[in-house]
Amino acid sequence: MAGRALPINLYSPPERRRSPGKLLNRKLLCCSDSNSSLNSSSKLRLRFRFELLSDLGVVRRRNWKVRSDVKSEPYELSKSAAPGSFKFKEKLGGDGVVSKDENGDEFDVPWWEEFPKRWTIVILCFSAFLLCNMDRVNMSIAILPMSSEFHWNSTTVGLIQSSFFWGYLLTQIAGGIWADTVGGKRVLAFGVIWWSVATILTPIAAKLGLPFLLIVRAFMGIGEGVAMPAMNNLLSKWVPVAERSRSLALVYSGMYLGSVTGLAFSPFLIHSYGWPSVFFSFGSLGTVWTALWLSKAYSSPLEDPELRPEEKKLIFRNRVSEEPVKTIPWRSILSKGPVWALITCHFCHNWGTFILLTWMPTYYNQVLGFNLTESGLFCVLPWLTMAFSANLGGWIADTLVSKGWSVTTVRKVMQSIGFLGPAFFLSQLSHVDSPAMAVLCMACSQGSDAFSQSGLYSNHQDIAPRYSGVLLGLSNTAGVLAGVFGTAATGYILQHGSWDEVFEVAIGLYLVGTVIWNLFSTGEKIID
Template identity: 35%
Template sequence: MPLPNGYSINSAREDEIEDDEPLIENAVPSKCCSVRLGLAILMFFGFVAVYALRVNLSVAMIAMVNSTDPNPAKNSSKSYDCPLSPDLTNNSDGFQYPEGIPRYPWDSETQGWLLGAFFFGYLCTQIPGGYLAGHYGGSIFLGVGVLGTAVLTLFTPLAAQMGPHWLFALRALEGFGEGITFPAMMALWSRWAPPLERSGLMTLTASGSNFGAFLSLPLTAYICQTLGWPSVFYICGGAGCLWSVFWFSLVSDDPRTHRRISQEERDYIINSIGHQGTGHGWSLPLLSIMMSVPMWIIIITQMCANWSYYTLLTSLPTYMDSILHFDLKSNGFLSALPYLGGWLMAIVSGFLADYMIRRKIFSLTVVRKLFTAVGLLSSAGFLLGVAYVGCSHIYTITLLTLSTTIGATAATGVFINQMDIAPRYSGILLGITNTFGTIPGVLAPIATGYFTEDHTLAGWRKVFWVSGGINIFGALIYILFATAKIQTWAITEEEKEEVEKECSSSISA
C-alpha cells in the first residue's frame, strides 16, 4: 500500500521497501520549462566544465613534452609496431607549435604520475564534501568546487615552468577542490528529484562529464596547435569561473527556498520525496553504513567500472599518438568521439529506465542490475576486441567508441544506486563510494605507464586486457548481490511511525 511519503509497503520488512512509487495521485507537473529541469541543465554545464578542467592535461601533455619518448635521438631508428601511414605524416612529433611555447623532457613514468596527480587530491574531499553537503545542502559546495578548480587551473603554465613536482602539487589541489562536486550533486538531487524522474534527471546531469570530455579533447588539441598549450588552461579556467557566476545567481538548495518555482512544482517535488528530502543532521549511522552489504557492492562495482573509464580518459590520447600515430588535431577528435556516444547513451538510458520503472516493466532492483550489466559487460567485450585488432585505425576507433557508448548505460545503474538504498544519506554515500571509485583514477595511469614503458602494442594489449577483466568482475558481483531496496538504517523515524500506523490500521480493518 502506498504511504503518504511515497514508499510502497509490500511486506513487513522495512529493508524491502523500494523507492519507486509515485507519492501523489494528481497529474504530474510538466517537466518542460520546469525549475528541476533547468537545475539539471545548469548542473550539466557545470560537469562539462568540471571534466574539461580534469581531462585537458591528457591531450595538452602531448604538446607539453618534447616527445612521447624521452630520448628521441636514441630511438630515431627504432621500428614501430604500427607503421607510419603516408596520410599521417603530420604526426605530433613533427608538428610545428607556436614559437616561444615551452616543452619539457618528461618521460613516460613522469607523465603517468602527472596524469594521475589529480586523483590524489580528489580522494581527500569526497567524504567530508558529501557529509557537509548532506547537512547544509549541495549548491554552495558544487559551486565552490568548480570555481576553486577553475581558478587553480589558471596557474598550470606557471607550475609546469617551475617543474613537474609543482605541477603534480597543483593538479592534486585541483582534485582536492573538484572532489566535492559529485557528492554535492547527489545531495542536491536528494531534495530535488522526484523518484519517478530520478534516473533521467541524474543521468542528464552526470552526462555532462562525457560531453565535457568530448568537447575538451578536440578543443584542447586545436588550441595547442594554434595558440599554444598554455592557452588551454587559461580558457578552461575562465569558462569555469564564468559558469560559477550563473550558478550562484540562480540555484537554491531546496525547492522550499527557490524564488522562481511554481507552487504546483514545489508541492509535487516535496510531497514526492517526503521525509527523505531533508538534511540528515550531524549524526550519521556510520557503523550501519560501513557494514551494509549493498553499500560495499556499489563500492566494488564502481571501482571496477572506473578502472577502464579512467584508463581511457587519461591515456587514450597517448595511445593514439604513440601507437596509431595520429597527428594532434586528429588525436583530439578521435579521442573525444567515444565520449560523444557515451553522452547520448547516458541520457537515453536514464529516460528509458524511468519509463520502465514508471510502467512497472521491471522492479527498481532489476532495472539497476540490467543497465549495469549491459554497460560493464559490453564495455569489457569491446575493450578486449581492441587488444586484438592491431594497427587498424577504423576497427580501433569503432570498438573504443562502442565500448564507451554502450558502457554509459551503467550510469543508470550502479552510479545512482546510492539514491535508491538511502536517499537521505546519498551525498555522504556518494562521497564514500566515489572515494573508493577514485582509487582506479590514481592507479590506472600509473599502471598504464608501467605496462607501456616500451611503447609497444603488446604493452597496450595488457592495458586493455586488465581493463576488460576488471569490468567483467564488477558486473558479476553487481548482478549477484546488488539491490535497490531502501535499507533499514536509512528510514527516518517519521517514516517508521507511518509504517506502524498503516500496519495497525490494516490489522484493525
C-alpha cells in the first residue's frame, strides 16, 4: 500500500523549565527498538522541510513525515541511521522544535511564534500612529458642520485648528526626556490614553463653549506630543541599523493611513449619526490599543522575557542605541551644526505638511466645490500616496545604504525629494483648470513629501542614537511651531487674501529647507 507511514519513535531529552529569555528546545532523533532492522531494498521517501531566515534572526520550523511507496510490513529506522546522517543541528543552526497533529500530519508553527518581536513592536507603533492621525484629522472634516452650527468664521476655525498644537508643543522635549530616561513603553501608553480621552471629550467641550473646546484640543495635543519621541526611543533600541529606514517608514505610514481612515469614515459617521459620533467612536479605539500594548510591548529587548535568543543576538549585534540615559548633554547637542540644520528643516517641512493636513478638506470644499462627503473621500488619495511612497522610500534608502552609499548621501537625496517635490506640485495648483488635476497635484505633492521619512525623520537616530528621543522632541518642537503659526496664518491669509498666497509661503520654506539640508546635514554619528 503506497504511501504507508513508517512507525518511528521520537526521542527527546527530559522537559526543561522555560526561563526568562530562553527557548524550550528539543532535539529530534529518529530511532527504533534495538533489535529492529531496516529493509534496505525498499523504496523510502524522507521529507524534511526547514527554512532558516538568518536575516530575520528567526528559525522557521515545520514538521516532517517518513513514508514508504511499497506494500510491506512496517519499516523502522535503526538507531545507527538516526541523527548523525541527517545532521539536524547543521540544518537548523541550533536545536529545533517540531510538531505534528494527532494523525501524524505536518503543520506550520503558528505565525505569531515565528514573527520577529522587533517587528511586532514596529507594527504596534504603526497602529498607534494610525490612531493618532485618525483622532487628529477628524476635526478637519467635523469642523465644516461645526462651523455652521456654531457660526465660526475662518479666523476662529484657524484658531481651533491651531489649538491642538499648543499642547503638542509642550510635550515634545519633555516626552523625549521622559522616553530616554524611563523607556518608551510607558510614555507611548500614556500618550494614547490621554489623547483618546481628550478626543471623546471634544463634542462636550464644543457645546460648552469655544474656550472649553480650545482647552480640550490643547489637551489632546499634549497626549499626541509624546508619541513621536517615545516611538523614536523604542525603535532605536529594537531595530538594527540596516532596517532603520524601513521600520520608520512603516510607522510613519501609519499616520498617513490614519488620515485615510479618518477622512474616509468621518463623512459617513457625520451623515448617519451626527458630527459628535466621529469623536466618540475614534476616541474609544485607544483603550483597545493600550490593553494590547501593555501586554505585548517592552521598552527594550533586555526587558522582554520571551524574546528569542537568536533575535536578541541579532538586535544587539547591529543596533547602536544604549539603555536609558541618566543625563542629557545639552551643550554638546546644541553646539552641533547638523542638529540646527535638522531643527530648521523640520520647521520648513512641517509648515506645508500641517497646512495640508488641517486645511485640505476646506480647500476642496471652498475652491473645488466638493461637498462634505466628496471632500473627505478626495482627501484620501494624497494620504494613500504618502503611505505607499514612505515605504517605497524606506526600501530605496536601505537598499542604497546596503550597496555602499554613504548614509549622508542617502539622507540628502531622500530629503531633497521630500522638499522639491511638494514645492513643484504646489506651484502647479494655480495653473490647473480642473478639480481632477488639482487633486492629482495634491496627491503628488504629498507622495513626494513622504520621502522625508527616509531623510530628516531618520536622521535623529543617525547623528545621536542614544538621545534620539530627546533630539526628535527638540526638532519636532520647531515642527510644531510651524504647525501653530502655519495653521493660524492660513486662516488669516484666507480672510484677507487667497489660496495662492498660502501655497507660495509653503513653497518658499520648502526651497529654504532644501538649501540648508544639503549644506549642513550629515548621516554620521556626531554625539556619543
